[in-house]
Amino acid sequence: MQHDKLFIPGPVEVSPKTWAAFSRPMIGHRGEPFKKLYAGIHPRLQELFGTTQPVFLSTSSAWGVMEAAIRNVVRERVLCCMCGAFSDKWLDVARRCGKEAAPLQVEWGKHIEPAALDAQLSSGRFDTVTLIHNETSTGVMNPLRAICEVVRRYPDVVLIVDTVSSFSAVSIMMDELGIDVLITGSQKALALPPGLALFSASDKAFARAAENNDRGYYFDFLEFKRQQEGNMTPSTPSVAHIHALESKLDDIFTEGLEQRHARHVWTNAMVHDWVRSRGFDFFAEEGYASVTLTCVANSRGIDVPKLVGDMRERHHIVIDGGYGKLKGQTFRLSNMGDETEETVSHLLACLDDCLGTA
Numbered sequence: 001m002q003h004d005k006l007f008i009p010g011p012v013e014v015s016p017k018t019w020a021a022f023s024r025p026m027i028g029h030r031g032e033p034f035k036k037l038y039a040g041i042h043p044r045l046q047e048l049f050g051t052t053q054p055v056f057l058s059t060s061s062a063w064g065v066m067e068a069a070i071r072n073v074v075r076e077r078v079l080c081c082m083c084g085a086f087s088d089k090w091l092d093v094a095r096r097c098g099k100e101a102a103p104l105q106v107e108w109g110k111h112i113e114p115a116a117l118d119a120q121l122s123s124g125r126f127d128t129v130t131l132i133h134n135e136t137s138t139g140v141m142n143p144l145r146a147i148c149e150v151v152r153r154y155p156d157v158v159l160i161v162d163t164v165s166s167f168s169a170v171s172i173m174m175d176e177l178g179i180d181v182l183i184t185g186s187q188k189a190l191a192l193p194p195g196l197a198l199f200s201a202s203d204k205a206f207a208r209a210a211e212n213n214d215r216g217y218y219f220d221f222l223e224f225k226r227q228q229e230g231n232m233t234p235s236t237p238s239v240a241h242i243h244a245l246e247s248k249l250d251d252i253f254t255e256g257l258e259q260r261h262a263r264h265v266w267t268n269a270m271v272h273d274w275v276r277s278r279g280f281d282f283f284a285e286e287g288y289a290s291v292t293l294t295c296v297a298n299s300r301g302i303d304v305p306k307l308v309g310d311m312r313e314r315h316h317i318v319i320d321g322g323y324g325k326l327k328g329q330t331f332r333l334s335n336m337g338d339e340t341e342e343t344v345s346h347l348l349a350c351l352d353d354c355l356g357t358a
């Protein structure tokens with residue numbers, strides 16, 4: 001059956017192999033087959049996270065765990081690093097959870113400057129920092145290592161990092177970097193269907209959670225930890241997602257992590273070459289462009305909604321016409337998940353066809 005293939009930066013295309021795993025016969029979540037499933041994937045999850053800490057599976061979208069992180073680890077005051085739609089939203093979420101939240105805001109398209117973060121943290125006012133590694137709305141990849149180095153100078157500060165659109169596409173070593181809560185979702189860089197989130201937490205994060213009395217139940221980090229020790233989840237999980245995740249981990253480790261990272265660099269470079277040679281600009285400032293998606297600045301003043309429509313009608317390809325206030329001023333092309341040199345070449349050829357370029 002012909003379907004519209006997603007090249008939007010999430011959800012992305014899900015492979016037939018993944019769908020086959022997703023629709024395996026159901027198993028009970030308290031029985032041995034489930035415990036074997038979780039125990040079987042756990043070491044590979046730890047390797048991907050770069051951690052010896054437990055890795056948890058939450059049946060929610062990423063925002064569920066993002067909100068959970070606020071409720072579990074923030075004492076009083078959280079500093080939110082904000083550089084686009086997703087990172088800006090943290091401030092609102094933290095406030096809705098009753099926390100005092102302050103913005104470290106930069107203009108969309110710019111990155112979070114480690115020195116600016118240092119200056120804020122040196123005030124001693126903040127007990128937690130939120131960061132989005134790869135800001136999906138603007139195509140900016142923040143300098144994670146340098147930012148983590150800054151936060152490590154403040155041993156009482158907990159660092160929460162969202163890697164929804166970069167996890168597994170680039171190396172993110174949680175323990176080495178000193179990340180306290182690392183969060184990702186299923187439908188972007190992992191190319192699984194939406195509806196599952198994965199996360200891990202440091203001992204510092206668990207200690208914070210233990211101080212916090214209003215963690216609730218569904219998203220209680222300590223409940224996740226207790227249940228994971230028995231290879232289970234606190235409540236009935238989306239077992240179908242976990243079957244699909246097992247299949248995806250097979251794919252990832254068969255390809256090899258280095259090869260997977262190199263593939264994203266390569267397919268992203270193909271998109272970048274296309275952007276330059278067709279006379280467009282990048283929305284992300286130079287040196288900080290994401291390797292999993294490209295936010296193209298509409299410097300040629302093309303009719304973006306028409307391009308999006310033509311791509312779908314003529315080629316059954318879905319691209320994104322710009323997020324929120326960037327609608328029409330940008331369009332976004334994803335190379336996350338399973339995309340290859342061949343599929344990205346096809347995407348670019350179809351764009352040329354619709355734009356009358358090449």
Ligand SMILES: *Cc1c(COP(=O)(O)O)cnc(C)c1O
Nearest residue numbers: 061062063086136162164165185
């Ligand atoms: C998509 C996205 C989210 C939100 O994920 P949901 O699955 O919709 O909750 C959060 N952060 C980033 C960086 C994203 O790209």
